[in-house]
Amino acid sequence: MESSILTLMIFFPLAGMITVFCLPSQAKDLIRWTAFAFTLPAFFLGIWLYQNFDTTTTALQFVVNVPWIESFNIRYFVGVDGVSISMILLTALLCPICILASWNIERAEKGYFALFLLLDTAMTGVFCAMDFFLFFIFWELMLLPMYFLIGIWGGPRREYAAIKFFLYTMLGSALMLVCMLVFYFQAGAVEGVGYTFDLTQLPAVAQHFQAEPLLFGFSLPQIMWLALFINFAVKIPAFPFHTWLPDAHVEAPTAISVILAGVLLKMGTYGILRVNYPLLPEETFFFAPYCLAALGAWNIVYGAFCALSQCFTEPKDLKKLVAYSSISHMGYVMLGMASFTPQGINGAVLQMFNHGTITAMLFLIVGVIYDRAHHRRIDGFGGLASVMPVYTGVMGLAFFAAMGLPGLSAFISEVLCLLGAWHTHKIPTLLGALTVIITASYLLWTIQQMFLGKPREEYADMHLSEINTRELCMLAPLGVIVVVLGFYPHAVLDLLDVSLQGLNEVVLSASTSSPDAAAVALR
Amino acid sequence: MNLGSIESLAYLYPEGILVLSILAIFLVDLCVEDKERLGNIALIGAALALVFTSGLSFFGVRFIEGLQGAGEGWLFHRMIALDSFAIFFKVILSLSVVGTVWMSLGSREINGPNQGEYYGILLASGLGMFFMASATNLLLAYLSLEFVSLTSYVLTGYLTRNRRSGEAALKYLIYGGVASGTMIYGMSWIFGLTGSLDYAEINAALLQNAPDHLTLFIALVLMLAGFGYKIAAVPFHMWAPDVYHGAPIPVTAFLSVGSKAAGFALLMRFFYPALSQSGDAGMWQFVPGVEWPQLMLIVAMVTMTLGNLAALNQHNVKRLLAYSSIAHAGYILMGFVVLSDEGLRAMLFYIVVYYLMNLGAFIVVMVVANNTGREDLEGFRGLAWRGGALPAAAMAIFLFSLTGLPPLAGFIGKFYLFAAVVKGQFYWLAVVGILNSVVSLYYYARIVKTMFLDEPSDLEGEVALDPHNGSLLAILSVATVVLGVYWAPVFDFADRSTRFFLGS
Numbered sequence A: 001m002e003s004s005i006l007t008l009m010i011f012f013p014l015a016g017m018i019t020v021f022c023l024p025s026q027a028k029d030l031i032r033w034t035a036f037a038f039t040l041p042a043f044f045l046g047i048w049l050y051q052n053f054d055t056t057t058t059a060l061q062f063v064v065n066v067p068w069i070e071s072f073n074i075r076y077f078v079g080v081d082g083v084s085i086s087m088i089l090l091t092a093l094l095c096p097i098c099i100l101a102s103w104n105i106e107r108a109e110k111g112y113f114a115l116f117l118l119l120d121t122a123m124t125g126v127f128c129a130m131d132f133f134l135f136f137i138f139w140e141l142m143l144l145p146m147y148f149l150i151g152i153w154g155g156p157r158r159e160y161a162a163i164k165f166f167l168y169t170m171l172g173s174a175l176m177l178v179c180m181l182v183f184y185f186q187a188g189a190v191e192g193v194g195y196t197f198d199l200t201q202l203p204a205v206a207q208h209f210q211a212e213p214l215l216f217g218f219s220l221p222q223i224m225w226l227a228l229f230i231n232f233a234v235k236i237p238a239f240p241f242h243t244w245l246p247d248a249h250v251e252a253p254t255a256i257s258v259i260l261a262g263v264l265l266k267m268g269t270y271g272i273l274r275v276n277y278p279l280l281p282e283e284t285f286f287f288a289p290y291c292l293a294a295l296g297a298w299n300i301v302y303g304a305f306c307a308l309s310q311c312f313t314e315p316k317d318l319k320k321l322v323a324y325s326s327i328s329h330m331g332y333v334m335l336g337m338a339s340f341t342p343q344g345i346n347g348a349v350l351q352m353f354n355h356g357t358i359t360a361m362l363f364l365i366v367g368v369i370y371d372r373a374h375h376r377r378i379d380g381f382g383g384l385a386s387v388m389p390v391y392t393g394v395m396g397l398a399f400f401a402a403m404g405l406p407g408l409s410a411f412i413s414e415v416l417c418l419l420g421a422w423h424t425h426k427i428p429t430l431l432g433a434l435t436v437i438i439t440a441s442y443l444l445w446t447i448q449q450m451f452l453g454k455p456r457e458e459y460a461d462m463h464l465s466e467i468n469t470r471e472l473c474m475l476a477p478l479g480v481i482v483v484v485l486g487f488y489p490h491a492v493l494d495l496l497d498v499s500l501q502g503l504n505e506v507v508l509s510a511s512t513s514s515p516d517a518a519a520v521a522l523r
Numbered sequence B: 001m002n003l004g005s006i007e008s009l010a011y012l013y014p015e016g017i018l019v020l021s022i023l024a025i026f027l028v029d030l031c032v033e034d035k036e037r038l039g040n041i042a043l044i045g046a047a048l049a050l051v052f053t054s055g056l057s058f059f060g061v062r063f064i065e066g067l068q069g070a071g072e073g074w075l076f077h078r079m080i081a082l083d084s085f086a087i088f089f090k091v092i093l094s095l096s097v098v099g100t101v102w103m104s105l106g107s108r109e110i111n112g113p114n115q116g117e118y119y120g121i122l123l124a125s126g127l128g129m130f131f132m133a134s135a136t137n138l139l140l141a142y143l144s145l146e147f148v149s150l151t152s153y154v155l156t157g158y159l160t161r162n163r164r165s166g167e168a169a170l171k172y173l174i175y176g177g178v179a180s181g182t183m184i185y186g187m188s189w190i191f192g193l194t195g196s197l198d199y200a201e202i203n204a205a206l207l208q209n210a211p212d213h214l215t216l217f218i219a220l221v222l223m224l225a226g227f228g229y230k231i232a233a234v235p236f237h238m239w240a241p242d243v244y245h246g247a248p249i250p251v252t253a254f255l256s257v258g259s260k261a262a263g264f265a266l267l268m269r270f271f272y273p274a275l276s277q278s279g280d281a282g283m284w285q286f287v288p289g290v291e292w293p294q295l296m297l298i299v300a301m302v303t304m305t306l307g308n309l310a311a312l313n314q315h316n317v318k319r320l321l322a323y324s325s326i327a328h329a330g331y332i333l334m335g336f337v338v339l340s341d342e343g344l345r346a347m348l349f350y351i352v353v354y355y356l357m358n359l360g361a362f363i364v365v366m367v368v369a370n371n372t373g374r375e376d377l378e379g380f381r382g383l384a385w386r387g388g389a390l391p392a393a394a395m396a397i398f399l400f401s402l403t404g405l406p407p408l409a410g411f412i413g414k415f416y417l418f419a420a421v422v423k424g425q426f427y428w429l430a431v432v433g434i435l436n437s438v439v440s441l442y443y444y445a446r447i448v449k450t451m452f453l454d455e456p457s458d459l460e461g462e463v464a465l466d467p468h469n470g471s472l473l474a475i476l477s478v479a480t481v482v483l484g485v486y487w488a489p490v491f492d493f494a495d496r497s498t499r500f501f502l503g504s
Helices: A002-022 A028-052 A082-101 A109-128 A132-141 A143-153 A158-188 A202-208 A220-235 A244-251 A254-279 A281-309 A318-338 A342-373 A389-403 A409-422 A426-451 A457-462 A469-487 A490-513 A515-522 B005-011 B013-031 B036-054 B084-105 B115-134 B138-156 B163-194 B199-208 B213-231 B239-246 B249-274 B292-311 B317-337 B341-372 B389-403 B409-423 B427-453 B467-485 B488-496
Strands: A061-069 A074-080 A213-215 B056-058 B061-064 B073-075 B080-082 B276-278 B284-286
Touching (some): A002 A028, A002 A074, A002 A082, A028 A082, A028 A109, A082 A109, A082 A469, A082 A490, A109 A132, A109 A254, A132 A143, A143 B427, A158 A202, A158 A220, A158 B427, A202 A281, A220 A281, A244 A254, A244 A318, A254 A281, A254 A342, A254 A490, A281 A318, A281 A490, A318 A409, A318 A426, A342 A389, A342 A409, A342 A490, A389 A426, B005 B073, B013 B036, B084 B115, B084 B249, B084 B341, B084 B467, B084 B488, B115 B249, B138 B163, B138 B213, B138 B249, B163 B239, B199 B249, B213 B292, B239 B249, B239 B317, B249 B317, B292 B427, B317 B341, B317 B409, B341 B389, B341 B409, B341 B488, B389 B467, B409 B427
Antiparallel strands (some): A061 A074, B056 B061, B276 B284
């Protein structure tokens, strides 16, 4: 019974989808409440999982491992360890909140909530899957609902945004498919492993690849590392692959933006930790300074400047600002991961969790004001603090958390990332640390323009009403988590620590076994 | 086993049933006023042929002893082979006939005074395909191919008052004439080289005294014209867009599903048992000296790339699906070039999957055409919001399955093809195939976008789904989803069917 908890968490929303399909499409409230009800079990199971998770072991827990397609040795293999636990909890937390945030959806409610629940299943599945094939299926399963959710319920340029998102992600996952097959057939040639997609057995395969250069001086495993990295970098999104994100975020409905920023972006970094790190540790160490540290630092700087530019250039879109800030903050995760120090890698995964909660708050806050004013121009408001004081308070918490103010959760994780990375990557760390100034400036600028000063006269007749109970209900839990983790990060860090150190050791020991990498490590 | 003409008849009941139904349709057509009945006879005949091919069994008890219980062997003095490969294709082909007849019963285009001829010729075409799948002699291979082609020309030109239909039939005829002429010329070279038309004897002769490589190569290229024409592979694909565009929709569906499957059966049986040798560990070796896998590798790459690129800019959905079916011929050929059992069973599995999703897509096109009379992309605008939510959802399933997205059957099909290619270490082919899948997403998603994301304009009317087409649509779409989640039985069937009868 205990081991089936992950299966229940994955498939409860799917049952919800089928139930929602069976309801009459006129019963709109019933559909909303049903969808909400079907996301709650995963939330409560998540709390139970949090309490019963054994933090002292690197082994997988709550494992179910049964054959699915025997002729190809494809297995239904789910489990949770320190790398994935925080992400599973984050998904279980954000999904009910997003259903609440979708209460205002006016068109084809049945389709919307059914697709949302399908998305929920796929996301939870990605974080639980320990069979590469299963991982891939869930990974791709996210695409379809996302395409429709952005494309049907999105903003004016939704079609463009939806297809762009779709094509980028599909290209990445196509590369992953080939890598997966190469691993599978290589595993078949290795003594004692045999044909398998099992992510816990595939690490044994890495040393058996041919090391000769294959293309442009890169060997086969290096090319595979890069192909997998591109797939995950599209989701993070890392610099040259990021251009889908501003479009998708701006056009998507609020709840979908929250899911995109809160959960989908983390899949990129999670995938690197889950696939690239253990399966190709030597290549990970080889590429980390360039692909993770340098690109991560560039992400931080680039995202921050793009966000800053939203304060000055048309269309001065608040949502676009938040979208770019989210690119910037994901850079800290990449930088922390690249450090291979205990602080760095712990900080990276903690930052993934914190970014999930904080960015979710930011997008919800944007959604609240958009629902009232029907626009998101930063210069289109003024003096909101006197009109909507409670809303302003919540906003302040989220903005200051995003800024990395001490006492709030992101401070701890960003500092950990930077501290960890300082030993190995000095210049990227310096760049990342200095960018905090840019971050502060665009966030403060926004607060000043929108919330401070006098209410503008031309918007006086808009009658912006104060934030309501439903909206508070979705923001409050996130706010509490942000404050609590600011003082007591161990609530999450303890879950991660053991597994992540194990992962770190794998990469470090693989790197010292090869001669040139050892030289790098000594320096 | 090698049977003579009379003994062979005992193993020919599917074909016999088809012949009887064709005769019955033509006879009943003479004396019945209500022509709609004729379609039902065709449906029953095709369904019975299916049952007798596969055998009917429930809970392990076999109710009808089909061909599967008949063992293996040559029939009609080594003209055709009865083996698991042939049975597999007979099942697929009779399924295509059943699907097409079912579709035709709900089609507005087909409904007319000449229905009897239509159904009779359709079944005749199916009969020819049965022989294509099992021919082990170049003579019979050619005859059955011609038989299928001739019936297809007539079916394409069925809409006598429609100029496009007539034009398509004429183009098809001219192109088919050239292709089959080239092919039979190539066959004559093979006969000259080996002194036989029998596949097994050709094989033995080629292995014993190695012929001049260039001569054999030219003979194969000439023959490829005929095969390539049937499966619509580049550069023999030019007929496909016009014919698919002009033919009645059920005929288009039949050509894209049945005709293509039969063409692949012919191609595989000639290139594998006749020209190659089964080696160790499921690998095949071709007659030494001729590098046809390299040639087919290029054909496969070019076919899928050209098909996909040409589809990008199409506005007529039938034409778009024509180019998509060219691209899919390219995907299936990926399994052909790797020369292994993995490749063969991946091809067979893909043909099953392709049957489901492509037939389904054409049914949706037909439902829209029945209601609005339009086949272009504009006719699909806002389909989901003007009463056609169910066909639109089914179409989305079929199109995303054609793209190869999990958890739909098309992904599993592509997965096995890519697996065979990666195992054979044809990494470039895998990369080209993958990039093509991404490109294809664009035009498939464009249809989905038009159906769901665009607002309906006032010009188009409501689209209603009648129970007749709806039931077939439901079966196909559910099968597409189910096969994407649990496909082991079908895969095992395909796996068992890669065995050719080579003589005992």
